[in-house]
Amino acid sequence: MSLPKDFLDKMQELLQDEYDLFIKSYEQEKSLGLRLNLLKTDKDHFIKINHMHLTPIPWVLEGFFYQQADRPGKHPYHEAGVYYIQEPSAMSVGTFVGALPGERVLDLCAAPGGKSTHLASQLQNDGLLVTNEIYPQRAKILSQNIERMGVKNAVVLNESPQTLAKHFPSFFDRIVVDAPCSGEGMFRKDEVAQEEWSLDNVLNCASRQADILEEAATMLRPGGRMVYSTCTFAPEENEQAIASFIERHPEFKIESVDSYEGFSEGRVEWSGYEMEEIKRTYRLWPHRVHGEGHYVAVLKKMEDPEVREPKRQFVKPLKDKKKLAPYLEFAKETFINVPSGDYVLFGDQLYIVPSGMLSFDGLKVVRAGWHLGTMKKNRFEPSHALALSLNQADVKHSISLAADSEEIATYLRGGTLPFEGEKGWYLICVDGYSLGWAKLANHMLKNHYPKGLRWN
CATH class of the missing domain: 2.30.130.60 (Archaeosine Trna-guanine Transglycosylase; Chain: A, domain 4)
Incomplete structure (x- = not known):
């Protein structure tokens, strides 16, 4: 592996005595992980029926390391959404989010969907998950993964953070900002990340991350939790990004959360500020854990009695039951209990919108909720998403x-x-x-x- 010289020089300066161990990690095989979909299965049952060589991932209750020979992506369980193949270090983000059933949750930079599907597992189809991706083709892949995992309460959007911030002020209980980054932590598994890396790109990413954090901050309700993460080692995109944000936003503080063996404290001396609470953020190094490079910071927005709930315009459900007649006939013949909720039609596509979703006006919607199927002439055809859910x-x-x-x-x-x-x-x-x-x-x-x- 031929790593960029500027990157190596920078890492040697940062890591000093640990540099040799860090470089040796690139000679090792990358760790492979999968996370069970708790909407479909539970850990005890899956362990009984599975035939793979699985080892628990310490920081994810439903996460496992697997071996290359297991090939979980070539198994019918994968098509059924029983698990999601995800890089082990990246799973730590969902653990730190800790979404609870009934909450409103946003995954702001969500494709391909690993963190979103983890949040969906936590919500257990109770509450609202808004999962967004700015690039249309990646938003489509995100939507497909939401479908495969059988998620009922997710709305998939294809928007900029700026547009979302205007639409959802002080709305979400929890927000994930898995920020686009220079990808240094992925060099071992992604040659493209190496080829695209430069010192200038690190600074460009840091600037973009600051903008994204600003928009995310306006969407978090007082008392809510925001988890910021990157898959890079660069202090400009990690400690410096968080310290600068906290300086600009005294209404936020870095939360103290439980760590795991091998996780390293954030480095105050890399932050550019005398901010001791940076130590509450975490770095995952490939020479210290079985996983790629990652950085995670958990932020809490302080309660503010002066903040008033903005006026909201919610989704208006379909009122004309005649339009639902073909679906209701299908449902009566097929279901033991007909699903309930707010129905909406997008063209000829029928959805049940998650409870509490705001109006879709002005938004580019990829998936409006639980996709039930297509309204054909005098008949209804169920969607693949419906089957998987x-x-x-x-x-x-x-x-x-x-x-x-x-x-x-x-x-x-x-x-x-x-x-x-x-x-x-x-x-x-x-x-x-x-x-x-x-x-x-x-x-x-x-x-x-x-x-x-x-x-x-």
Whole structure:
């Protein structure tokens, strides 16, 4: 691995006695991790049924290291959203956020969705998760991962932080700012990050991060928690970014949170300020933990009795029940209990909007909540997202196939399956985990697994 010379010189100056250990970490294999989706499974059950070589990640209750030979991305459980493959150090962010059911949570720079899906697990489909990505193509990938994990209460947006700040003043209980950064902590796993790195880019990133933090601060309600993170080592983007923000915003303080073995305190001497509380922030070094480089700071906004709740304009649900008739007919035939909530139509796409969501006016919406399906002429076609968010207890007809069976492989390749039963929509599951739809007619299950996701 050929690391940039300016980077090496800078790290030697910063780390001094630890520099040799740091450089040796680049000769080691990168650590691989997956995080269980607690909307779909629980730790005890998964451990009983899984066949991988898993070791617990200390800082994530539902996180595990796995081995390269396990290939979890090539398993039906991955398609069913039973787990999310995520870099181990990055999982620490969700742990420090600690979202609680019922809260309003924002992931401001969210693609591809690792941290958002972690927050969704914590919320347990109770509350509101707004997950945003400024780049359209990355926002699409984010939306696909929200879908795969079966999240019902997430709104996916494709907006700038400035636009969101105007729309959501003092609104969120918790905000994640996983800021775009120079990516130094990813050099071991991402050659592109090495190629794009420069000292000038570090400064450009630091400037952009300051702007993003300003917008995030206006969206956090008094008493709320904001978690700032980067995957870089640069003090300009870490300690200096946080110390400068605290200087500008005395209404914020750095929270003291539990640390984990191998986590290092933030360095006051790198911050540019005499601010002892910088020690409450954390660095994850690849020579100290099994993971890549990361930095995390947990900030709390002080309560302020002078701050009044702004006037809010909430989403207006669909009132005309006639427009819902095809869906309601499908729901009556398919569900044991018809889902309740505020229905909205985006064109011909039907959603249930999470409770407490503000108006969509002026926002670029990628996913408006729980995507139920498409309103066709005189009929309703359920979405893949709906299938992935259900379990067998929710529907009248379901089939569970074994993960190692030929039938599940046939289904994932888009093939039909012979079956005897009552006509209608069937939820196809793998070992009890929902995977997709099929429709039974003439003793055959017609496959509705999305063509773009099918196995070769």
